[in-house]
Amino acid sequence: MLQRSLALPLVAVLALGVSACATKKKDLPPQPTTATTVTPTTQPPATTTGEAPPATVSNTNVPGSAADFVAQAGADHVLFAYDSYELDEDARTVLGKQAEWLARYPQVRVTVEGHSDERGTREYNLALGDRRATAAKNFLAAQGVDTSRMTTISYGKERPAADGSDEAAWAQNRRAVTVVAGN
Amino acid sequence: MRILFPIAALLAATAAAAAPIRVDINSGIAQPLPIAVPGFATPAATPTEAGTTAEIGGRVAQVIANDLKSSGLFRPLDPTAYTSTVEMPDVLRPEFASWRTIAAQALVTGSVTVNPDGSITVGCYAYDVFSAEELARQGFVTTAAGWRRAAHKCADLVYARLTGETGYFDSRIVYVSETGPKTKRIKRLAVMDQDGAGHRFLTSGQNLVLTPRFAPNQQTITYMSFEGNRPRVWLYTLGSGRQQAIGDFPNMSFAPRFSPDGGNLIFSMSVGGNTDVYRLEIASRKLTRLTSQPGIDTAPSYSPDGSRIVFESDRGGTQQLYVMNADGSGQQRISFGEGRAATPVWSPRGDLIAFTRLGGGRFSIGVMRPDGSGERLLTNAYQDEGPTWSPNGRVIAFFRSARGGPVDLWSVDLSGQNERKLGTPLDGSDPAWSPLLP
Numbered sequence: 248m249l250q251r252s253l254a255l256p257l258v259a260v261l262a263l264g265v266s267a268c269a270t271k272k273k274d275l276p277p278q279p280t281t282a283t284t285v286t287p288t289t290q291p292p293a294t295t296t297g298e299a300p301p302a303t304v305s306n307t308n309v310p311g312s313a314a315d316f317v318a319q320a321g322a323d324h325v326l327f328a329y330d331s332y333e334l335d336e337d338a339r340t341v342l343g344k345q346a347e348w349l350a351r352y353p354q355v356r357v358t359v360e361g362h363s364d365e366r367g368t369r370e371y372n373l374a375l376g377d378r379r380a381t382a383a384k385n386f387l388a389a390q391g392v393d394t395s396r397m398t399t400i401s402y403g404k405e406r407p408a409a410d411g412s413d414e415a416a417w418a419q420n421r422r423a424v425t426v427v428a429g430n
Numbered sequence: 431m432r433i434l435f436p437i438a439a440l441l442a443a444t445a446a447a448a449a450p451i452r453v454d455i456n457s458g459i460a461q462p463l464p465i466a467v468p469g470f471a472t473p474a475a476t477p478t479e480a481g482t483t484a485e486i487g488g489r490v491a492q493v494i495a496n497d498l499k500s501s502g503l504f505r506p507l508d509p510t511a512y513t514s515t516v517e518m519p520d521v522l523r524p525e526f527a528s529w530r531t532i533a534a535q536a537l538v539t540g541s542v543t544v545n546p547d548g549s550i551t552v553g554c555y556a557y558d559v560f561s562a563e564e565l566a567r568q569g570f571v572t573t574a575a576g577w578r579r580a581a582h583k584c585a586d587l588v589y590a591r592l593t594g595e596t597g598y599f600d601s602r603i604v605y606v607s608e609t610g611p612k613t614k615r616i617k618r619l620a621v622m623d624q625d626g627a628g629h630r631f632l633t634s635g636q637n638l639v640l641t642p643r644f645a646p647n648q649q650t651i652t653y654m655s656f657e658g659n660r661p662r663v664w665l666y667t668l669g670s671g672r673q674q675a676i677g678d679f680p681n682m683s684f685a686p687r688f689s690p691d692g693g694n695l696i697f698s699m700s701v702g703g704n705t706d707v708y709r710l711e712i713a714s715r716k717l718t719r720l721t722s723q724p725g726i727d728t729a730p731s732y733s734p735d736g737s738r739i740v741f742e743s744d745r746g747g748t749q750q751l752y753v754m755n756a757d758g759s760g761q762q763r764i765s766f767g768e769g770r771a772a773t774p775v776w777s778p779r780g781d782l783i784a785f786t787r788l789g790g791g792r793f794s795i796g797v798m799r800p801d802g803s804g805e806r807l808l809t810n811a812y813q814d815e816g817p818t819w820s821p822n823g824r825v826i827a828f829f830r831s832a833r834g835g836p837v838d839l840w841s842v843d844l845s846g847q848n849e850r851k852l853g854t855p856l857d858g859s860d861p862a863w864s865p866l867l868p
Contacts, residue, residue, distance in 0.1 A: 373684050
């Protein structure tokens with residue numbers, strides 16, 4: 248009786264998980280057939296679930312999500328030249344797509360992060376990151392994104408994307424990242 | 431201006447005719463002064479909360495020797511070379527002949543005694559060994575647990591007597607302790623004595639913190655924190671551990687420093703991509719904008735008399751140093767050399783400004799006069815950054831990042847010599863030296 252009462256909640260949890268996924272996306276991955284193995288038995292439930300092969304779960308992008316934003320816009324970030332906050336053609340293309348996506352999901356708010364590479368002094372890089380975040384935010388605003396939906400933050404050289412100390416890493420770190428809120 | 435003998439001349443002079451012993455700290459030291467610092471004597475080994483007075487006497491001597499050695503100006507002799515331990519009578523009447531045999535030029539000795547109220551008195555005596563003259567003596571009363579500070583004060587006394595400059599050993603350093611991968615670096619405020627003792631962390635590491643700076647009274651530290659994803663200037667009260675944002679500004683505020691009277695903070699604030707220098711009167715919370723040019727104006731630092739502010743600006747195209755009056759008037763560029771000049775900080779003596787020189791793929795620590803003349807680079811490395819002055823304006827601490835490697839605190843003296851790494855439990859950056867403790 249004790250074992251049975253332990254096993255039941257597990258089934259309930261699995262069922263909940265499946266139904267929660269179902270509300271998000273129509274073209275779901277196939278139902279995990281292994282779920283049926285988690286029936287109450289006289290065996291200890293932990294052993295039973297442990298013997299089952301793992302369910303196959305693939306990710307999918309939910310419309311309006313951060314992952315969908317990256318997929319649709321091509322990137323959540325744009326890159327800058329050394330000590331520059333000028334948006335080049337690639338950056339403007341990406342930001343244009345970001346603006347289109349933001350127009351489709353007007354309830355979504357974003358934070359634009361500005362970052363620098365490590366080859367500058369700390370205080371200056373905070374200000375430079377602010378310039379980069381502001382440049383990206385102003386471009387998005389010019390494309391019709393309401394400024395009330397956007398905030399900026401600069402991390403200077405404190406949060407690099409790549410941890411190397413060479414030009415390839417620095418190029419990746421001189422960036423502005425549009426972060427979709429609530430994800 | 432004091433007239434100081436170069437060390438070589440001094441050695442010859444003292445050997446010949448008992449000229450006053452003196453260490454020249456301006457021209458750099460080819461050969462540090464040999465000095466003996468035997469364990470301090472005690473009338474009777476008395477137990478205290480910090481060990482017996484005999485044990486404390488030994489540790490006091492070690493701390494003094496380490497302080498003097500760290501300056502690069504002194505060479506404490508190996509204690510095992512001493513023939514015998516110092517007893518109480520030796521403190522007042524040293525056997526100079528025996529100190530001469532091990533070639534000690536100066537002798538620091540003293541005593542540790544327990545007072546009726548449980549406090550201890552550390553007696554500190556300095557002698558010129560060759561002339562057999564007393565150079566200085568001072569007693570320091572403290573709690574038994576506070577013996578380290580008495581030792582630092584004794585070392586400061588010796589340093590001051592032999593160099594003609596105020597000491598700097600009884601002081602602390604606040605800095606940012608770093609650990610973890612660069613992409614997820616954890617940074618915590620930490621404070622320690624200038625010799626690395628008494629290290630303690632002030633913040634948990636939950637929030638990114640940067641650029642801590644002491645208030646003149648040393649009870650408060652101003653710094654930048656990303657708490658709540660709102661990067662702005664905070665105050666940390668050392669006694670209580672209280673942390674408080676200085677204001678509810680909508681924009682990023684950073685690079686804070688106190689005014690010499692402690693009544694004001696100067697810092698940068700970024701509004702719409704433009705960064706200017708502001709002053710906040712702490713009591714009234716009155717905010718005044720001091721610069722208004724387009725560009726990045728940051729890293730402000732007061733002159734010790736509070737009348738002027740040095741800061742960096744890229745208004746001319748790249749980072750350069752500027753000086754203005756404390757009210758923001760009279761802004762004038764002072765740096766002109768190759769490359770960029772950044773993170774200026776005014777010497778507590780007022781005579782020099784230390785800064786970071788960027789050029790040729792190197793970051794170096796340099797100094798120049800407040801009018802921009804007399805620039806000298808003291809270091810040359812992959813990335814040296816963020817200078818801070820010892821309280822006497824003779825030594826500069828900074829942080830050094832190795833390419834792809836660790837970040838550590840270092841110091842160098844004004845002659846560009848005696849470059850040394852400061853020990854910290856983890857990586858360290860953004861050091862700020864306190865004034866001398868009261």
